[in-house]
Amino acid sequence: MKYMTTAEIREKYLKFFEEKGCKRMPSSSLIPDDPSLLLTSAGMVQFKPYFLHVKELDPAYVGTTTVQKCVRTNDIDIIGTTGRHLSFFEMLGNFSFGKYFKKEMCAWALEFSTQVLELPAERLYFTVFEDDDETIEIWKNLGVPEDHISRLGEDDNFWRAGPTGPCGPCSEIYFDQGPEVGCGKPDCKPGCDCDRFLEYWNCVFTQFDGQEDGTLAPLKTKNIDTGMGLERIAAIMQGVTNNYDTDVLRGLVAVGERLSGKAYESGDAAADLSLRIVADHSRSVTFMIADGILPSNEGRGYVLRRLLRRAVMHGHKLGIEGPFLSNYIDKIVEEMGSVYPEIVENRELVERVVASEEERFGATLRQGQAFLDEALAKLEGDTLSGKEAFTLHDTYGFPVEVTEEICAERGIKVDTAEFEACMTEQRERARAATKGSAEAAWSTYGGVHAELLKELGASAFVGYDRAMASSGVAALIKDGKRVDELACGDEGEVVLGITPFYAEMGGEVGDTGVMEGADEGSDLHIEVLDTKAPEKGLVCHQVKVVRGSVHVGDTVRAVIDERRRARISRNHTATHILHAALRQVLGDHVKQAGSYVGPDRLRFDFTHFEGVTPEQIKQVEDVANDVVMQATAMNIYETSLDEAREAGVTALFGEKYGDTVRVVEAGDFSAELCGGCHVSNTAEIGFIKIVSESSVGANLRRIEAVTSFDALAYMNREEDELKRAAATLKVTPLEVADRCAANAATIKEFEAERKRARQAEAEGSMADYLKDMIDVGYPLVVARIDGLDTGALRNAWDIIRGHMDKPGACVLGTVNNDKPVIMAAGTDEAVAAGFNAGAVIKAIAGNIKGGGGGKPTMAQAGGKDASGMDAALAAAKEMLGA
Structure with a gap:
């Protein structure tokens, strides 16, 4: 068995399966194209559409092969304490969607292991599902001795995606690392909890469709999903029993040794733990940011922040002063940049985000550590109160996981139940504080709206193409109760069967307008004050009856305020253009994180790790207005969600989309999934003026802008102020800045x-x-x-x-x-x-x-x-x- 580097193993694996007829495909992003997953944690994630036959593989290939970057943090507290657990790892995989199955897969796995890697056949052991006689016979026919094959139960050797759906037996290959690393028991074999037998390859034979009654129906197409941990097989090929002793990870441990002056495995167990944790977490952090994930307080951004802060904390424990993770980024790019070009292309972004977060958390760590040290010094007993842990979190921004980790090192527990109670109280206070009167009023009607949706079904919205529609009154609501009539002077809600009014959604405010009696001579006049959808699909018009009265069953003419709608549409299309312009100027990591689209202005929140400079604001404006001035025709159409994603249309993470989606395209410049109202040509926007840029949270920025007549009014106000300042200074408007600078210099000298x-x-x-x-x-x-x-x-x-x-x-x-x-x-x-x-x-x-x-x-x-x-x-x- 000869030594092989991680890079050699990776390439040999991909080349081997290419020669078998599999298509080599690149690793997918750590941001999965699957709303049910937070992060990509397995090689098969990108191939779900192929397994489900939503997509079909080019018939020239029998399968696919990849090396997939993965992040998995469900066992984050164990990372570093063992030689196997990692948050970032590479999974070697090959997949078949009906072209080959067990016989071919087993033969290829054995061939690669013994002929390419040259592993000694006598040190290989195989496990199969206890009822899978077929696979046992296949291994025997390939020359595997019977005493090297073990049967294991469903927990170990049967794969399921869930309670129902595709599933099948597994067969795993183990390498015998020798009795010296084992438990010493005479019956030790694969499946034992000791380290002697190391599982390095798992072949999943997806051949059944699990039913609700527990039965297994055969799938029409039998599939192969096989994975081999690159770090594990590298440990075997390099003659070590610990992933951190393999070439790539050991190189990262060496970075920590150089920065801290502490030698690895020199007897300091705490230092060894910190060196391993920083080595591991630095890879996760680098790859996550390179894929467009930014630190935040929720979702995958929270996972990133936790990993990053944990790395910083352990760096400080090693005695490393100041920001240091850029040293790890350099090494990761050097070792892995040729395989994953995204970490090279986004290197500057990674370094800037990491430096910003290190600086922020460094201050937090110093302040929180002082408070925690004081609290622990006064502590009587072995449990820190949840209230103090909450104070650390709420006042100092000190993550409770960090508090727990520091306390655990000193043999102290944290009252997590009390901490969660404090968190719950805070959330309730926040909800109470932010609940506006209008929201409160609408929320009291929830039961009525749910009943109406169930009874009437979704409202028919025709407002994309029409400003007016005649419709019967399907229901009336007053003071949260259904009524048959709204009289003159009453305020309430009107539900129509057909409506041109857009209900507030996706950041866009609801339409206003009027309703009038459809019958000739009717004096009915209703002001529509707002439009909302308290239940998805049910459009409710908040109204005031000005003249006459309206009854359930009456027919009315519903007319939107077209001038107001036009202003809203201009601002909504402008948000799409600004989103694309921000990504072009600042980078692809920019993602929409909330918006407000009204008739007078627009607000756009986005992910970014630092303030936007005036030069960048000007550049964004120039890019956006170039699209506006080109009079680009908008293309708005409906398609399937899969086709939209295939075309690269921007979707918002966390949004739930149906099978059919609406795509809004501004030429080739931007394409987003959106249900809102838009202009038909960008020229209708007039021009876009950004009026402010600010921070609204860690790695979250906000711009506010105006368009069309509002942009003109804003510029006129600025010009008036400039002229007033010029008159006061007795200079022309173009000389104001120079005169102010000169006056400031004079005052400074005084x-x-x-x-x-x-x-x-x-x-x-x-x-x-x-x-x-x-x-x-x-x-x-x-x-x-x-x-x-x-x-x-x-x-x-x-x-x-x-x-x-x-x-x-x-x-x-x-x-x-x-x-x-x-x-x-x-x-x-x-x-x-x-x-x-x-x-x-x-x-x-x-x-x-x-x-x-x-x-x-x-x-x-x-x-x-x-x-x-x-x-x-x-x-x-x-x-x-x-």
Whole structure:
């Protein structure tokens, strides 16, 4: 058995199955094209459509072969404690969708193991499902000795996707690592919990369709789904019993050794654990960000943040100062960039996101660690309260998992039940605080709306093409109850069978307009104040009856406010264009994370890890307006969800789409799934003006923009303000910036001269304060010097200290613009003699209604009551024995 690198094994595997007629396909993204999955954790994920025959493989191939990057974190707490568990791993796979089955698969697996990898046949062992006699005979016919074949039960050797659906028996191949790593029991064999027999290949024979009654019906097409962990087989080929000793991972462990100065496997178990965790997590972090995942507080972004923060925490435990993960990224790109080009292409993005998160969490870690250390120092017993864990989470942003991990190292438990109770209370408070009166009103009607949907079915929306529709009144609601009539002056809800009114959805506000009696001579006039869909598919018009009365069964003409709808449509199409422009300028990691589309403005939230610069804002505007000015025709059509995804149409993660979806395309520039209202040509937008960009959370940004007449009004207001400023400065509008810069420079120089004058005055008057110096075991000056800022106050101490015959201390007070500040400072010698600046400030700050603190050598406090300054200084003298 010869040594092989990870890269050699990877290529030999893919080449082997290519030569058998399988199509080599690239790894799919860690973001699966499957809303039921958070992350890609197996090689077969991208082939689900092929197994279900939604897609068909080119008939020139008998199957496919891949090396799939995977992230799996269900056992994150175990990672690093064993040599097998990893959060990131590579899965070698090959798949057949009816072209070959058990006989071919078993023969190829044995051939690759013994002839390509040159594993000794006598050290290979095989397990099969206990009832799978067919596979046992296949292995025997291939020359496998009977005593190297074991039968295992359903838990070990039968694969199921769920309670029902495709399933089938498995056959696994094990490598005997030798009795020296085993349990020593005479009956030790594959399936034993010890490390002697290492499973490295799993062949799944998907041949049944599990029924609800538990029976197994044969599938029309028998499939092969086989996977081999690359890290595991690399360990075998490199003669090691630990994944972290293989070439790639050991290289990453070496990065940690270099940064920390600690040697791996030198007897420090805690350091070894941290070196393994950072090596593993750094790969997950690099690949997740490269695939467009950004740290957040939910979903896959939360998984990323947890891995990243855990890596940072263990780096700090190793004594690594400051941001350090870029060193790991460099090594990962060097080792794996040729196989996964996305980590090369997105390297800058990965480094910038990681650096931003490291800096943010580094501060969190320092603050939270201090609080936790203090809490644990006071702890009586072996359990930290959930309230304190919640304070760490809520006040300091300290993840509860980090708290649990630190506590576990010290033999302390965390009351997680109490923590969850605190979290639940917080969520309820947040919901109560954010629930608006309109939402509250609508929410009381939930039961009525559910009944109406069940009784009437979905409303027929015709508003994409029509501004008016005649329809019968299907139901009326007043004060949360169904009624037969709404009289003049009443407010309530009208449900129509057919409506042109768009209900608030997907960030777009609901339509407004009017309803009138359809009969000639009718004086019915109803104002439609809003349109919502409290139950999906049921359109409810929030109305006020202005004239006449309306009854269930009446026919009305429903007419939307076309001018308002046109403004909304312009803004909605603009959000799509801005989304695409942001991705073009900032990167493909940008994803929509919420929006508001009204008639007067639009708001667009998106994922991004840093502020957007003014230059980038201008670039986004230019790109977006270029599309607008090209008068690009919109193409809006319905298709199947699978076809839309195949075409690369942008879908929002977390949204639930039906089998038929609506695609909104702005030429070749953008394509999104959307049910909202849009213009027919981008020229209708006029132009787009971004009016603000801000942060609304970690890695979450927001832009607000206006279009068309609102954009023109905004620019006119800015121009008016510029002209007013120009008139005040007595320059032309184009000279305002230069004149403001010149004035600012002049003011800055005046301030500097004023500061120098004050400093000279203070320095000249220091002799007066030194006359009052008192010896309390060390020289002490207590003085009031008004008109100084904090910096000047500290400078005064420097001057006083320089004029003292021997090291001493001071307590200085100042009132500047009615704001009192007290500072205490002392030399190390004065502190050794009993002076404590922090204690002094704490004792006297109450006199100025303030608070503050600091170290024994330097402390200060600001206050609200300048009248108490003299009393504070007198208290300092008394305290210090002056």
